[in-house]
Amino acid sequence: MDKSRVAGYVESIGELLRGISDAIWDYAETAFEEYRSAAILRETLARQGFEVEDKTGGIDTAFCASYGSGKPVIAILAEYDALSGLSQKAKAVTEEARGGKEDNGNGHGCGHNLLGTGSLGAALAVKEYLAANKVPGTIKLFGCPGEEGGSGKAFMARAGVFAGLDAAFAWHPMAVNAVMEWKLLANYQILYKFRGKAAHAAASPHLGRSALDAVELMNVGVNFLREHLIPEARLHYAITHTGGFSPNVVQARGEVLYLIRAPRLPQVEEIYQRVNKIAQGAALMTETSVEIEFIKACANVIPNKTLGRVLYDNFKAQDLPRYTEEEQAFATALAQTSLKPPGAEAAMFLPNRGKDLAEYTKRLGDKTLCDLILPFDDETAEPVFPGSSDVGDVSWNVPTAQIAVACYALGTAEHSWQLVSQTRSSLGHKGLILAAKVIAAACVDVLEHPELAEKAAVEWEQRLESHPYRSAIPPEVQPRPLGTL
Numbered sequence: 001m002d003k004s005r006v007a008g009y010v011e012s013i014g015e016l017l018r019g020i021s022d023a024i025w026d027y028a029e030t031a032f033e034e035y036r037s038a039a040i041l042r043e044t045l046a047r048q049g050f051e052v053e054d055k056t057g058g059i060d061t062a063f064c065a066s067y068g069s070g071k072p073v074i075a076i077l078a079e080y081d082a083l084s085g086l087s088q089k090a091k092a093v094t095e096e097a098r099g100g101k102e103d104n105g106n107g108h109g110c111g112h113n114l115l116g117t118g119s120l121g122a123a124l125a126v127k128e129y130l131a132a133n134k135v136p137g138t139i140k141l142f143g144c145p146g147e148e149g150g151s152g153k154a155f156m157a158r159a160g161v162f163a164g165l166d167a168a169f170a171w172h173p174m175a176v177n178a179v180m181e182w183k184l185l186a187n188y189q190i191l192y193k194f195r196g197k198a199a200h201a202a203a204s205p206h207l208g209r210s211a212l213d214a215v216e217l218m219n220v221g222v223n224f225l226r227e228h229l230i231p232e233a234r235l236h237y238a239i240t241h242t243g244g245f246s247p248n249v250v251q252a253r254g255e256v257l258y259l260i261r262a263p264r265l266p267q268v269e270e271i272y273q274r275v276n277k278i279a280q281g282a283a284l285m286t287e288t289s290v291e292i293e294f295i296k297a298c299a300n301v302i303p304n305k306t307l308g309r310v311l312y313d314n315f316k317a318q319d320l321p322r323y324t325e326e327e328q329a330f331a332t333a334l335a336q337t338s339l340k341p342p343g344a345e346a347a348m349f350l351p352n353r354g355k356d357l358a359e360y361t362k363r364l365g366d367k368t369l370c371d372l373i374l375p376f377d378d379e380t381a382e383p384v385f386p387g388s389s390d391v392g393d394v395s396w397n398v399p400t401a402q403i404a405v406a407c408y409a410l411g412t413a414e415h416s417w418q419l420v421s422q423t424r425s426s427l428g429h430k431g432l433i434l435a436a437k438v439i440a441a442a443c444v445d446v447l448e449h450p451e452l453a454e455k456a457a458v459e460w461e462q463r464l465e466s467h468p469y470r471s472a473i474p475p476e477v478q479p480r481p482l483g484t485l
């Protein structure tokens with residue numbers, strides 16, 4: 001099997017891949033509880049001759065499947081977790097509260113069912129290539145749980161599982177086809193737990209000490225802090241415990257979960273120390289106590305132009321999906337419910353590319369489904385996108401590049417019912433097949449031209465600026481399912 005047959009092989013296993021993707025959609029398991037989703041991927045890989053390691057990095061729902069031997073060692077990343085509170089119904093064009101009786105209230109509002117299965121397809125195709133050609137090289141599919149709010153890959157990186165690799169490829173379902181060149185933000189997530197004294201709020205308020213007051217004062221303090229932060233920093237919070245439903249009780253318990261983001265981990269650390277002082281100040285003001293519980297962290301994403309170029313050239317070599325009239329009608333119906341202006345995706349991907357930005361805003365603005373690839377540029381510095389991904393910790397360990405592949409209608413908001421609706425449809429299926437083809441072909445390029453991995457490594461070293469990887473997650477902190485916070 002030569003490289004030209006990789007795409008055909010992926011097509012030939014299309015039915016298997018679509019079935020697995022739909023099954024993971026149906027399971028809709030959230031962070032670190034993706035037992036069935038991980039199992040279906042693991043079992044498929046084992047049946048295809050991969051050596052499968054379970055519980056990689058000590059995480060129950062992580063795994064690593066390897067095939068081949070020797071260098072280069074190429075990683076493909078797979079995710080499969082869902083989001084809570086996005087109760088799902090496939091192919092809906094209006095907001096419908098719940099799906100069938102199997103519905104557990106979770107939903108694949110980020111398309112990780114497609115993500116994991118597209119990566120599986122790529123790994124199976126690379127295995128076919130390695131088996132047929134008997135060339136040196138190893139393919140490793142990493143099953144990475146808990147991307148949503150859990151930073152599973154950051155815990156895996158802390159355990160050292162991404163060390164010693166030569167290249168890593170990943171992808172994400174999006175509304176457009178593009179090399180994903182963003183520098184994403186590093187972050188910390190921390191739970192501040194205040195404890196006070198309960199008392200009758202009318203009869204003996206002087207005896208009570210309110211933990212809810214402390215939460216409110218802390219948030220006010222942090223909102224004043226915002227003015228004195230670097231402009232790229234982002235601070236968000238959710239009050240996760242209000243102390244109950246009774247206003248006539250002085251609330252003895254209050255908890256607030258913070259997410260602190262900045263371009264680099266040392267900047268996040270500095271803001272974290274300042275937020276801690278505000279929390280301690282709020283406790284002092286209210287005569288309550290505060291416990292600071294570190295939940296997770298992830299590093300910023302370091303893009304790689306060398307591997308980005310490999311992905312782009314292989315993207316260009318594929319036939320892009322053609323959409324049927326039925327698919328166009330489905331996308332048009334969803335576009336009518338969309339919140340984003342036409343062509344908005346161009347601004348996400350090409351914010352610092354004036355001429356391209358204007359051209360592609362117009363071209364995408366006239367469409368409901370993306371049937372083109374956004375241009376790649378070898379020179380322009382990558383934009384900072386104000387989000388985060390645990391791919392960051394992988395990118396600090398190995399040269400890493402990612403693509404976005406069109407899996408849903410233009411204008412669809414991320415983490416929405418519209419996205420859930422499309423990730424179990426032929427639109428999503430077409431995207432996952434395309435992603436598998438592009439990533440598999442890129443892996444074959446690196447196998448056939450190991451100098452590409454060497455060039456990528458030189459670029460990666462320069463970007464690290466001699467800062468070795470250091471996990472920001474303290475050693476005693478373990479990954480936790482969302483519902484246990």
Ligand SMILES: [Zn+2]
Pocket residue numbers: 110111112147172
């Ligand atoms: Zn996602």
